[in-house]
Amino acid sequence: MEYRVAQICKIVKGELLQGAEDRPVTHLLSDSRKLIYPAVSLFIPIVGTHRDGHQYIGELYEKGVRCFLTSRAIPAGEYPEAAFIRVKDTLRALQMLTAWHRQQFHIPVIGITGSNGKTVVKEWIYQLLESDYNIVRSPKSYNSQIGVPLSVWQMQPEHELAVFEAGISMPGEMAHIESIIRPTIGIFTNIGEAHNEGFLNVRQKINEKLVLFTRTEVLIYCKDYPELNECILQFHNHIRRKASDPEKSQRLLTWSARHEADLRVISIDKNENHTRIDALYEGQPVYIRIPFTDDGSIENAIHCWCLLLWLGTPETIIRERMEGLTNIAMRLELKQAVNNCSLINDSYNSDLGSLVIALDFLQQQQQHATRTVILSDILQSGKRDAELYEAVARLLEQKGVNRLIGIGKSISREKNSFLGIAGLQCVFFDSTEAFAEQFRHLSFQNETILLKGARVFAFERISRMLEQKVHQTVLEINLSALVHNLKQYQSLLRPSTRMMVMVKAFSYGSGSYEIASLLQFHQVDYLAVAYADEGVELRRAGITLPVMVMNPEPGTFDAIIQWQLEPEIYSLQMLDLFEQELKKPDIREFPIHIKLDTGMHRLGFEPQHLETLSGLLRRSPHLRVKSVFSHLAASEDPQQDDFTRQQGELFLRMSDTLQKALPYTFLRHIANSAAIERHPDLQLDMVRLGIGLHGLSQPGGPLHEKLHNVSTLRTTVSQLKKIPPGDTVGYGRQGKAPGGMTIATVAIGYADGYIRRLGNGRGHMLVQEQLAPVIGNVCMDMLMLDVSAIPEVQEGDEVIVFGPDLPISRLAEWAGTIPYEIMTGISQRVKRVYFQE
Known part of the structure; x- marks a missing residue:
């Protein structure tokens, strides 16, 4: 749908500061990095605690955006061709605009909330009903105060059903979301511990979430959560009391395995890979079979079953579609691929919304200059093919894609949409089988490949062909958790405080670029x-941010200069050597960072050096100090707080001496991860975030319960053996089996980074969610676990070395070391898989 500036101005109750009232708007933009349609986009600058979107207005104007919301004054004449609508709060204006947009549609709208399962239920509803309705739904898990409005804005006249999920993290948020979604059908999945920190207790969290269903015709939920059931009954009675006709007001559609309910579950029978669920509905026996056996999937499926029953779907169709449910891949994976390529695997569905998200992830990757997209037909878009693939072509052009491999009859028919894009190489195949036949004739080398396909195209076959073959031990890095942790630390900073992030030592083992x-x-x-x-x-991987080198060596000064890196200078001798290197080509004002020793006594200038140092820096035309910094020795230890304060005071005195000597200002920084949490007075101009980014924090700190686990090290059981009484296990016969035991040999050893000190019962791993001790000495490429107490273990089973349920800090305790050593010691031969949820 197309809106005009004057219409938007009226909807958001804004003031048109300048610009044409009739400019068209079809797209909303809240993130400057995700610009695709500049001529018809309205930019909404969101003002956060650490970043103000208004700072990107100039950049977007240069890129062709001409419509803006603003809560700031606009300098006269700076953006002569742009239309600006002034509002008090840009986020609220975004919500008002999309709430008005939602009211233009009179179709069933399903709103989903709860602690877990929202995205799976949403995607399964899509799978179950896509052949009956033209459906619009939230991309991935767009369920926040910004994500929900952007999801609802997707609604178009051709849509027949909408499915949106909603999440909140604090009281008062759901009222805004409810006004935007206005669901006619509600699903409350369950209640758990997620985001508890924003609420007084579980009941408050339930009641806040229930606001989403204030105007629904029906609310679907499970009665087996007692507090949830009690809160919903009270909420429902309140709705009925307020209704003009209580008999026609909100209906509850319940299910239960324990109590009487509209759908009374009688039995749940699990076999090897399917579950049969028998129930009574309106007094009649009904059943479904689903291709899952875990409790979460069973619960999610029953919620979907209730919805289909409410919609009047025939039982035979329900059973057929339930049995065809497929896994929902909740993440984008980045893996190493053949011929020095990187592979982004997002091959579980293909729609326009998720394609935008996947292309954003592709654009983040800077390690290769060439970007290739392998894309299947896009199904159920609601657009005509010509219009759809023209939009896809614009997306590929905007995101700088170099090659498109289209797979499917529809995309192949519309290939002319892509052939006119300058610099885009194209090849098309009617099917995945046709691609596979020609695979060896297609060159894949030194590029990042996005694999994006609808499930029916079975792109997992292509993934297997492209993935680099490595052994079974994998380190998974959750990029979404890493971003979450970054934002948690940023939330503790003053708006003016900058952040330096440590990516030394292969980014603590997680991968540098x-x-x-x-x-x-x-x-x-x-x-x-x-x-x-x-x-x-x-730099070779495309990183353009300023990079400080903490241990520069004279032999690398030429590389530092060539690649525009910025060295730490910690001695007069090093200062002289680096300046001499700059004098040869007469390079002026090269950025350096001065390290001060305030008590760590590792590297750095001491107080007696400052006078000489100040004079040299003041006189040198070749050097420019970008920052002055120091290291805290024990910022994490409350018993050392007096010493930390002494370090801070000494640093301020020393850096003041340097600042008075120089005619320009520089940044000052001393706070590391622990100090960001524990010593806010030491934020200064910049902080340095290291281990905290990876989810490790001191117990008792303000972020300890809020940080997410980033890394999970997985391996597999290679072989099981029964050891007779009296035999031994491993090198040196250190592992004793006095009464006999069952051992599992797993595919990880000290060459992979599993410390030998963890052998002989000190270390444990998770097998079938149970701890199994290491038996005998750790070998180079494998080790053995005592799994005698885990009778159901099988060869090929997954083994967790560390992760959310077995923290790396616990391994460090067993090994008598610190988590840094464990993380940085993981060999680079261990495959890294990066994923974004």
């Missing part, structure tokens, strides 16, 4: 590496 690309996308201010070669690797 992959993590750096994400940090660059999220606009941190600085990166720091240990050695120049790490910085050169980042």
